[in-house]
Amino acid sequence: MMILSNNSTSNSGNYPSTLMNVSGVQQQNPPNISPNPWVITAQEHRQNEGQFVVLRPIGGMIYGEQARPFFLKSGLSASALAQIWQLSDLNKDGKLDRLEFSIAMKLIRNCLAGLQLPSVLPDSMRQIIGDIPPQTGQFQFNGVENAMPAMQQPQMPPRPMSTYGISTSYRPSPPSGSYSAAQTPTMPPATFGAGLPFHMGTKEMGDWSLPQPLKLRFCQQFNQLDRSRIGLLTGQQARGVLAESSLPTHVLAQIWNMSDVNKDGCLGIEEFCTAQFLIEMVKSGYALPSKLPNELYAFCSRSKTVSPSTVLTQNDPDAPPPQKAGSGGGHFKTFEDKRRDNLDKGQAELDRRRQILRAEEERRRAEIERREREEAERKERERQEYERRREAELEIQRIRELELEKERAAEEERMKAQREEARRRLEIERIKELEKIRVRDLENQLDAETEKATQIQQRHRTISFQIQALDERSQQLNGDVTGVRDKILEITQEIEGMRELRDEKMRQNSRIGA
Structure with missing residues (x-):
């Protein structure tokens, strides 16, 4: 069977038109197409043969890979093309000859014309009909x-x-x-x-x-x-x-x-x-x-094989019968005797023929009666055989229905058990999924708390480092303050010494001035 890709679409809008641009495959009927949609004419077959040659058949056959791109141009869906391939591949060998290709083309035309694909290929499409002399x-x-x-x-x-x-x-x-x-x-x-396909009769002679x-x-x-x-x-x-x-x-x-x-x-x-x-x-x-x-x-x-004299006698019933050769010394007969002999012989011949015809008629009637009797017996046997077969078929059908009923009940039980098992599995899966979600939430909470604790510890260490730095700074500042105080005392002492020196000099100057 031809493998068609699933990405093909039945939407003809993806193509320039819904017509196939090759070999005259159009949605409208090409010329000389039979009004019967399930008949392939010689004109269509010749057109299809031209496209068949274009596709480069191998050994007179076209394979699925060769036909797929061409068939996809019709815009039909993959399922429709697969069904067309299934119907046209008469011998199920996975390839198409000329007749099978014509059947596929005809089915594609019918689909494009809005006709429904048949479930079984019509017999009228298995041969080419038309004007080939x-x-x-x-x-x-x-x-x-x-x-x-x-x-x-x-x-x-x-x-x-x-x-x-x-x-x-x-x-x-x-x-x-x-x-x-x-x-x-x-x-x-x-x-x-x-x-019209020929079907051999079934009556027995x-x-x-x-x-x-x-x-x-x-x-x-x-x-x-x-x-x-x-x-x-x-x-x-x-x-x-x-x-x-x-x-x-x-x-x-x-x-x-x-x-x-x-x-x-x-x-x-x-x-x-x-x-x-x-x-x-x-x-x-x-x-x-x-x-x-x-x-x-x-x-x-x-x-x-018939002698000439017999042929002449049969062709001319009025001719006298052939005479035997005389023995030489026969009794002399008058004309009246000869005429009487001829009449007697003619009458005897007529009686013989009548007897033959009568016997033939009786034989024919007996044969007809025998045939009618045999035909009636045969029909009776056929009727009895038909009744017997019909009863056997009804019994077989009844047994088959019982078996089907048992199989249906067993299938329902099996399906019920499968549904219950599936429901139980789904419930277990749902519980497991809820547990997973809960564990995941707890893990997320744990991670969040851990992150918070880490941040607090980090902040505590930072604050400890800051306090230590502040303590060191405080000690440094205290040391600086002590040093400044000491300098201030020294400066104050120097100022006091300079004031005393000034006062001393001022007293000296006063004494000198006095």
């Missing part, structure tokens, strides 16, 4: 191999044809000269149109004997195709009429392989009737057998 030699019935890959195989448009119905009621065979296809009842062709009306119709169709009257149809001659059935190529290839009993690459009249009968049965909803049934194999293998 059929290529010459597309149906290779000589060996029955289709050379085109399944993803590039164009759907051949259904060609108009008259598909004759299979009637179990008896219809007298008309004369060969007056038989025409218009006298046979027709029904609409069972076509498998473009874009008990008796594969070819009915006489179908044999006559197929023989006439063979004679119309066998213009050279060689009794064989080549693959080129038979391809067109077999393709008119609108069955898928692989189914026609399987029918050709079973019908060509002698493996000579051509179909004889019996083999052609067998092929057409198998096609009719498949279109009527019967399952195609894995090998040619014994009834059809015996029909294809029987010899068809």
Whole structure:
């Protein structure tokens, strides 16, 4: 599966527009797009192939790393792109081929157009529908191999044809000269149109004997195709009429392989009737057998050698029967005797044919009754088997519901125990968290008190240092004061001495002046 990054966004505003600027992937419909959003046309496929080549595939494949940047340009969310990858990767190999890439592009366009992604990829998107013309030699019935890959195989448009119905009621065979296809009842062709997947029927065929009306119709169709009257149809001659059935190529290839009993690459009249009968049965909803049934194999293998006289007699019922060679000495017969003999022989032939037809009618009626009886028995068996299976399924469903109920109860108990355990764990975690918060608060308080005590101690030491300094200063100042006092005393004593000296001199001066 492609790994898409989670940072992608579904908001298309992050891009210039919601359109993908490559390969014509736009929100509006490009030209020649089918109105059915779940169908990929040839025009879209060609556009997607151009972008496929631009992405440089490796070995014809694109890997997730190559496609991721391109797909992210659409503006879709990662989950939507992952779902688109899951739907388009048909074989779940983690890479996309051309068809898978076209499917992814179509789903992206649908998302951009506002359509919801389907939970399961529609079958109509598993093939390319459109106007690619059929290529010459597309149906290779000589060996029955289709050379085109399944993803590039164009759907051949259904060609108009008259598909004759299979009637179990008896219809007298008309004369060969007056038989025409218009006298046979027709029904609409069972076509498998473009874009519609073919589903093989599931009904089982008990008796594969070819009915006489179908044999006559197929023989006439063979004679119309066998213009050279060689009794064989080549693959080129038979391809067109077999393709008119609108069955898928692989189914026609399987029918050709079973019908060509002698493996000579051509179909004889019996083999052609067998092929057409198998096609009719498949279109009527019967399952195609894995090998040619014994009834059809015996029909294809029987010899068809016919003498010329027999052919002339069959083509001209009024012609006289062939005469045996005479013994030489026979009794002479008159014209009346010969006419009477001819009438007797003709009447005997008519009686013989009537008896054959009557026996054929009785055999056919007995066969029809046998088939109806077998069909009724088969339906009854199927009904009983269905009822038995239904009862068994109901019983299994009931047992499964009981087991689911027990599992649900056990799951509820387990979930309840888990919820209780989770609640208990959450309570323990909450208590632990509260204790941690309380311890953290106490530690913070302790740190704060410790910080305060440290600050007080620091302040006390500072104050002690200041007091000591002040004491020293006080002692120093006291010493200075004492020294100053001593100096003042000395000065005072000097002044007293000088005053006494002055007084002495003044007395002397007074004596001298006297």
